[in-house]
Amino acid sequence: MKRESHFVLRGRRRDQSSKDTNGLSSAEMESLESICEAVLPPLSPQSDSDEHVDIFWQSSASQSSVPHQVAEILVKRAIIEALILIRVILWMLATRLGTLLLCGSLCITDTWPFINNFSNISLEKREKIVQKWLQHRFLTPIRLAFLYIKVLCVWVFFSQVDENGENPTWKAIGYDVSAEEKKASSFENKERPLDKGMVEAMYETNSSLPLSLSQKGLKVVTDAKSNVLRIKCDAVVIGSGCGGGVAAAVLASSGLKVLVLEKGNYFTAMDYSSLEGPSMDELYESGGTMASVDGNMAILAGSTVGGGSAINWSASIRTPEYVLKEWAEKHKLSMFWGSEYVSAMDLVCERIGVTDKCSMEGLQNQALRKGCENLGLQVDYVPRNSSKHHHCGFCNYGCRQGDKQGTQTTWLVDAVNHGAVILTGCKAERFVLQNNEGRKYGRKKKCLGVMAKSLRNHIKWRVQVEATVTISAAGALLTPPLMISSGLKNKNIGKNLHLHPVLMAWGYFPDSVSDLQGKCYEGGIITSVHKVLSGDSKVRAIVETPALGPGAFASLFPWVSGQGFKETMLKYSRTVHFITIIKDKGSGEVKKEGRVRYHLDEDDKENLKAGLKQALRILIGAGAIEVGTHQSNGQRIKCGGTSENDVKEFLDSIYVAGGPLSLQEKWTLCSSAHQMGSCRMGVSEEGSAVDEKGQSWEAARLFVCDASLLPTAIGVNPMITIQSTAYCIAKRITESLRME
Template sequence: MKRESHFLLRGGRRRGSPSRSCKFSSDGFSSAEMESLGSICEALLPPLSLQSLPLNNTSHRSPDHIRVFWQSSASHFSLPHQVVEILVERALIEALILIRVILWMLATRLGTLLLCGSLCITQTWPFINNFSNISLNKREKIVQKWLKHRFLTPIRLVFLYIKVLCVWIFFSRVDENGENPAWKAIGYEVSAEEKNASNFEKERPLDKGMVEAIFETNSSLPISLSHNGLKVVKDDKLNVLRVKCDAVIVGSGCGGGVAAAVLAKSGLKVLVLEKGNYFTAMDYSSLEGPSMDELYESGGTLASVDGNVAILAGSTVGGGSAINWSASIRTPEYVLKEWAEHHGLSLFGSSGYLAAMDLVCERIGVTDKCSMEGLQNQALRKGCKNLGLQVDYVPRNSSEHHHCGFCNFGCRQGDKQGTQTTWLVDAVDHGAVILTGCKAERFVLQNNEGGKCKRKKKCLGVMAKSFSSNIKWRIQIEAKVTISAAGALLTPPLMISSGLSNKNIGKNLHLHPVLMTWGYFPDSVSDLHGKCYEGGIITSVHKVLSEDSKVRAIVETPALGPGAFSSLFPWVSGLDFKETMLKYSRIVHFITIIKDKGSGEVRKEGRVRHDLDEVDRENLKAGLKQALRILIGAGAVEVGTHRSDGQRIKCNGTSEKDVEEFLESVYVAGGPLSLEEKWTFYGSAHQMGSCRMGMSEKEGAVDENGQSWEAEGLFVCDASLLPTAVGVNPMITIQSTAYCIAKRIMESFPRE
């Protein structure tokens, strides 16, 4: 039965999906805490006098829109209440407690004196003001001191949380018409082409095998599963719905989608379990805030425990392949050699793996051509050309004419080939079933007596729960083969919560840490055309090489809507921040990505840790400096980094000596909790290695076939099994590895 599908085409919410809309309540915060929060928000984005409004480079925009933006404040529009809702829903508990303690202290005179110093003192009774009663000008100075203070790092972290959420909501929220009042002032728009329904995809190609929990009830779910060829048994006493299949796969992204196709084609009855919802090209809206809410893990607000790393991961049918930036780069030869020789994993030195990469690239339509590039990639290509540096086209899983800059919100043109339009279509065409809106809780394990392989446990399937309030069943999926393809952030917690104890589970987490540089290219002085959010997201790449020609870092371009841009760009004052946002559409960003040798861990869901080693820091520094040189070479009038002090330099009229001194001042600072006066935080869109392959249980969590060293019949088929970081976008690597593992599972499957 075909289901009606509605996404946020006009700022609404898909019918039946869990509500993430703001309740406009304080969620337990006291009125005093809310007053403190509102005062911080106002200091971040204050109402400014029109006399301070810069008039240059904004002549093509409506003066009325600019004036409204200039005089608006982040303390208006119930924005602080929306900040609180996200904090309560998504923040780590210790972070939430810290934020509330700081806000409570700022609501008292003594607490304000301790945290703000002499700036809260007045000459009239009561002589000490609480934070909200301090003048706006002094509040801004206090926030600036917090950012620099070496020994007030907890307040620095609180400020970072509030700043990120405050500006994110301000620049990404939309009304019922899908509009934001600040967009016209900053030169941003979601084009009519992006808003209109796709001409490429009028049908929902996965409907024939799709069971969506948001549309089901306690009584209809068993019927829907049965109609799709699954054996279903109801245990009313235990409130358990038992579903039987040959293979169950947790996750539908790059690993799970490929595995589902391979196993279903071999004749196995496959059930794919996905906690996210199903969307097609005509469902996507390209609206930043609503899209992040629906398509990303934690709505795009996930960060490491110490606040050092902002993490992006997909949470929808298709996983990361539905929202990635299209880059489809084969596993580098030196990485394959390292995995085969140093780690002893013959798979990666085999002709079978190379053939798998060919097959994967063909199936998802990879092309290395690009007929037209957007502003950011134009700048990268021009800067490299002017400096005599090599720049290459990036292969993409889309056509050479694909010019969509909104693919990180799902490709509305239907051109990008994620697993939801390729491998999963193959799977459902061969009888696979996809159950959405349901989350795996644990694997079902029992002692392994008389098993074929020497493993202590045997996996019998997975226990899951539905997010729908209309479904009360606990769902037990019984299968001969269980595959975890939940990604490097969720597979380890799932395995640990199931009782597995291999020391490698959750360890060795690599994130491809990213730092950014930026350059401003005014329309009036640059021959580069377009806006920063237009065109293919990544179409060009420059490799930063060492003296012995080894890759130290790569320089590419990111997707940054106004919400993400404002969240990541350093705040130094309210005036500076609003001036920067007026330049938004012509500010080009480059990302520096490294193959991190340092690593982290994730043992519990949402609690990610990661540390860089000194080599990582030096490689990031080399990449940052090269990126700045390229921006200057492309003709930027001003360039900078994302360091907390707003590190930047104006290029016009600046001597080469001053530029070189600026470049030498660039370094990789610590995170917000470091004792450094100047700090930064990183980004990550690639997570790998947290259940790595190894030739023994001492070296890895799974063997070369992807099977757990502890549980027979339990396999891992996602980025978590990669031995190290890849150094490039890992999509092709994940899919090729998944293909090889799925073929091995198929060949060894116990057939009756």
């Protein structure tokens, strides 16, 4: 049965009067609106502006529904400490005494009542206050609160759409998604390839869900008294991304009845809209707003059928040989050194259609290639799981062209063709463990399955899946909390979290002076890569290109002033970004869902600095007229007519400091789109969370099969590594079951 598309909702307009729905008081909202206005203030149009640019200059983030949507996101998704901090500050700013404490003399006037609260201070002075907050070394809590508000304010302002899928700023900044709409028209009547195995909770009721699952070949028993829906199968896989999709396919093809639990929803090419705001909200963990507890790291992770493979940037790079050697020799994991793993990589690349060339590159990759060639640096093509003609710059919102081969169009199709069932909108809560009498399989406990719940309010069943084997493939951010909440005690669970921290450099290439073609959001997201080498030819970092819609661009770009920020956004379409990625030696932890702790190692900071400097050199070499970093003080330099000494001095000023909570006037926010290692595999319980077969050291028949298995960071885009590792682990599981 063809389902009505539930994704291409064109956004919504909010009435400003609906203040009782976002959780903040009217006084807090007044302060929030005043801060939003200071971030993006209404300004006089420039004399040479066109109509759309004039409207943009005059617009303000305090207008329309922006502050109310910011408040909703804060209440719904901010970690509790951040929400409390922000609400306290907003409340203080609504009072005269609180404003005096936080804003100093700028709130004092010569007329009664002599002290203004924040919203009654002039816009010019409010901007000065915000600038003071950002520059002060010891006002870090206020700095963090402002950063949260700034990020959400500009995110909503530039990504929200009306019922027609439009944003009034896009024409001014040169952003257009209409071409993607036309490309996707051919998919309107195509079949959804997973329908034969799909049960979508959003379309089910309490009474229909058991029947739908039974019709897919599962054994289902209802216990109305305890409100439990019991499902029996051979294997349950939690998560459907790079790890879970592969595991489900391998297990199902071996003859096992497999159930995949996925908390996200199922979409196909015809469902995607390429609209940044709605897409991020539906396809990403926490709607793309996730961050580390201290606010130093912005984190992106997929949350949909296909997981990260549905929204990643297509890069399909094999595990570097030096990484495999490290895992085999230092970590004693024989799986990674020999034909088994290499054959798995070959098979994975074939199944997801990896190609090595690109027939046409977009603006950002043109700049990377040209800059490297002009400087005599090596630049390589990036293999992608798509055709060489794939020119989609919106794959991070789901590929509307249907060219990118994520697990939802490959491995999961193989799985359902062999009888697997996928239940969406269903979140695993804990594993069902019991004492393992006689320590069969050498473990204290044995896993009997998993307890889960529907994320749809109209389904009241508690779901209990009883399975011979249970496989957690929820990803490096969610597998550890799930294991810990189930009562597992291994000290390595949740530790050793690697994030591939990313810093960005940017360069402005106006049409009038550059021969590079296109706009920054057009073309394949990553088609070229440069390796930054040390003196002994070891890779210190890699330089690639990111996908940045207007909302993401604005969120990450440093704010120095309202006018300066608007000027930056007007250059959006021809501003090229490079990312520098490192193989981080330092690590963090995630013990509880949504609470990531991470600190950069000193060596990591030096490698990030080396990568960032090289990225800037390449941008200058490609012909940028201005380049800069995302350092909080708006660090940048004009390139035209600049002397070599000035450029050298600028590059020497590059440094990598902590994020907004560091006690420094200048700081840089890092990002992460790759998370791994938090349940790493190993040869002993003392140094790892699971064994060489991916099985928990504490609970028999409980396996991990996702990026959390990886012993260390790998330093390159990890999709091929995750899928190849999952393939090997899943094969070992089927072999062990066959031998019993």
